[in-house]
Amino acid sequence: MRDEARGVSTEERPRPQDAARPAEGARPPARRGGLAPTGGEDIMTPGHPQRHYTLICPVCHRRTADDGLVLTCGEDHPAAFLRTGYQESRLTVCPDSDGLYRYRRWLPITRTLAGAGGTIVSRGERLGRALGLRDLWIAFNGYWPERGAHLRSATFKELEAYTVLGRLPDRPPILVIPSVGNTGAAFASVFAQTGGECVIIVPERGLHRLASETELPSAVRLVALTGGDYDDAIGLGERVSRLPGFQAVGGAWNVARRDGLATVLLSAAETMGRLPEFYVQAVGSAVGAIAVHEAAGRLIASGEYGQARPRLLMCQNASYAPVRDLWRFGSVGRGHAARDVYADELTNRNPPYFVRGGIRDALAESGGRVLVADHASARAAAELFLETEGIDIEPAASVALACLREAVAGGEVSSGASVLLNITGGGRAHPARARLLRRVEPTLRLGREELGSPETPGRIGALFPSADGVVRAARV
Numbered sequence: 001m002r003d004e005a006r007g008v009s010t011e012e013r014p015r016p017q018d019a020a021r022p023a024e025g026a027r028p029p030a031r032r033g034g035l036a037p038t039g040g041e042d043i044m045t046p047g048h049p050q051r052h053y054t055l056i057c058p059v060c061h062r063r064t065a066d067d068g069l070v071l072t073c074g075e076d077h078p079a080a081f082l083r084t085g086y087q088e089s090r091l092t093v094c095p096d097s098d099g100l101y102r103y104r105r106w107l108p109i110t111r112t113l114a115g116a117g118g119t120i121v122s123r124g125e126r127l128g129r130a131l132g133l134r135d136l137w138i139a140f141n142g143y144w145p146e147r148g149a150h151l152r153s154a155t156f157k158e159l160e161a162y163t164v165l166g167r168l169p170d171r172p173p174i175l176v177i178p179s180v181g182n183t184g185a186a187f188a189s190v191f192a193q194t195g196g197e198c199v200i201i202v203p204e205r206g207l208h209r210l211a212s213e214t215e216l217p218s219a220v221r222l223v224a225l226t227g228g229d230y231d232d233a234i235g236l237g238e239r240v241s242r243l244p245g246f247q248a249v250g251g252a253w254n255v256a257r258r259d260g261l262a263t264v265l266l267s268a269a270e271t272m273g274r275l276p277e278f279y280v281q282a283v284g285s286a287v288g289a290i291a292v293h294e295a296a297g298r299l300i301a302s303g304e305y306g307q308a309r310p311r312l313l314m315c316q317n318a319s320y321a322p323v324r325d326l327w328r329f330g331s332v333g334r335g336h337a338a339r340d341v342y343a344d345e346l347t348n349r350n351p352p353y354f355v356r357g358g359i360r361d362a363l364a365e366s367g368g369r370v371l372v373a374d375h376a377s378a379r380a381a382a383e384l385f386l387e388t389e390g391i392d393i394e395p396a397a398s399v400a401l402a403c404l405r406e407a408v409a410g411g412e413v414s415s416g417a418s419v420l421l422n423i424t425g426g427g428r429a430h431p432a433r434a435r436l437l438r439r440v441e442p443t444l445r446l447g448r449e450e451l452g453s454p455e456t457p458g459r460i461g462a463l464f465p466s467a468d469g470v471v472r473a474a475r476v
């Protein structure tokens with residue numbers, strides 16, 4: 001463990017008593033549309049298109065067909081993330097598909113969207129020299145058309161949105177998406193192209209992230225919480241998703257979100273031809289880091305990428321670091337000020353830590369660590385990236401770079417190590433993008449005092465004419 005005053009601290013392993021704690025925080029979402037067990041055989045659900053994968057429970061090993069919505073196993077055992085089992089055991093690239101859909105054989109989707117973006121992986125030679133790393137690779141997620149990066153919402157959340165959309169059944173429910181802004185922007189951008197219905201719930205101070213080149217499409221409703229934070233958005237989202245006709249997008253429970261984010265590592269594997277020794281990413285819910293860990297296991301199982309999974313370096317704000325607290329103490333400390341942070345997208349107080357296949361497992365299995373960075377080092381990291389690579393990066397990505405910089409300086413990452421740095425968002429200020437953006441207005445604004453009202457979920461439900469009636473009658 002290093003001195004936090006220097007901007008970075010690490011902790012290697014959880015204390016033994018943590019193992020007995022029950023899953024908490026990211027509770028399994030309300031189950032809807034669960035599938036009948038198939039007794040270990042792969043069968044398709046009647047009425048659903050043939051899919052090239054099944055869902056596998058890592059606890060009871062049951063395989064089920066996917067209807068595009070199922071989030072949990074449903075058996076009475078400790079909570080666990082379902083995983084996808086694909087027909088193809090090797091990484092097969094589909095060069096004619098756009099963006100992340102190059103890897104569609106390892107995506108739980110039945111449809112693709114033309115013009116989708118993806119991750120751009122390249123050597124970070126100038127940045128590497130500045131950090132003292134000889135084998136640094138950058139996974140850039142954002143808007144940087146000169147480099148082939150076309151994620152219009154400027155963050156890797158768009159990878160999730162493209163995959164969730166591709167997984168949905170033909171007549172999907174209305175998806176409920178709590179967000180600090182980036183996930184909401186990604187879903188708004190992707191759903192605008194398809195007409196899919198969703199409700200995005202964001203704290204008001206995250207609204208600027210939804211600035212778009214176009215008006216919000218009518219199928220997308222935006223609810224802004226005046227004075228509320230990310231945890232408030234998650235709590236309200238849970239209640240809205242219990243309304244008839246609505247469903248939570250499901251956070252890390254949704255295999256589409258994880259496998260969509262896993263394409264970061266698939267892009268790296270394709271470009272590098274091997275797996276990196278270290279994988280560095282800023283985390284809030286840590287869905288991306290968990291996804292990369294799962295993808296590494298899949299690549300290793302293919303027999304073509306060695307035996308070692310990348311060590312996960314998960315990065316958070318020094319002033320509020322729930323994942324670091326969980327890793328070190330088994331619980332999130334009280335008295336932290338979630339608002340006094342450099343990157344507010346990293347402030348989920350209840351990340352999926354104890355769940356089987358969650359953060360604790362990914363850190364332990366990969367020999368990972370949790371690092372933190374303070375405001376000054378994150379700001380300096382953003383400047384360094386702009387100087388060396390030539391583009392603006394998001395606050396979360398700046399936190400990750402700051403943590404990597406300190407880890408190299410402190411000798412925790414050696415100068416010869418191969419490192420993949422996930423720039424989870426960048427190019428928001430790119431002139432070709434920024435000059436077209438206009439502010440979006442929320443469909444509904446809610447004051448903090450309205451959050452707990454039993455009427456509030458129904459008011460949100462009533463924003464959708466298609467769900468009106470059933471929703472008006474419901475109280476959650």
Ligand SMILES: [Zn+2]
Nearest residue numbers: 057060073075
């Ligand atoms: Zn199970």
